Amino acid sequence: MNLLILSLASFRLTRLIVFDKITEFLRKPFFDEVIEENSGDIEIYYTPKQSGWKRFVGELLSCYWCTGIWSTVGIVGMYYLSPVFTPVILILAIAGAASILETIIQFLLEK
DSSP states (O other): OHHHHHHHHHHHHHHHHHTOGGGHHHHGGGEEEEEEEETTEEEEEEEEOSSHHHHHHHHHHHOHHHHHHHHHHHHHHHHHHOGGGHHHHHHHHHHHHHHHHHHHHHHHHHO
């Protein structure tokens, strides 16, 4: 059961850091905005900064798998450091499970 809870919490924390709009302000300093126009449509891409430590962090944040490892280190570290972190881990795990269920429901409704 602990493995499932920690896995869901790591999944949700990773998604929160890499994709969610609410944490965009954390990612913004590490990316350059690239605007392209294709057939009249304007598309905006974000690429990691070109040099220095901001590039390193930008590369890390643009890689779901890389960020996932560090998120997991944080979650497992919190788990073993103190029971005071248990509510945070549970909230992330429940939110992770809810997001997976929502994705499944949306997929089924589209059929």
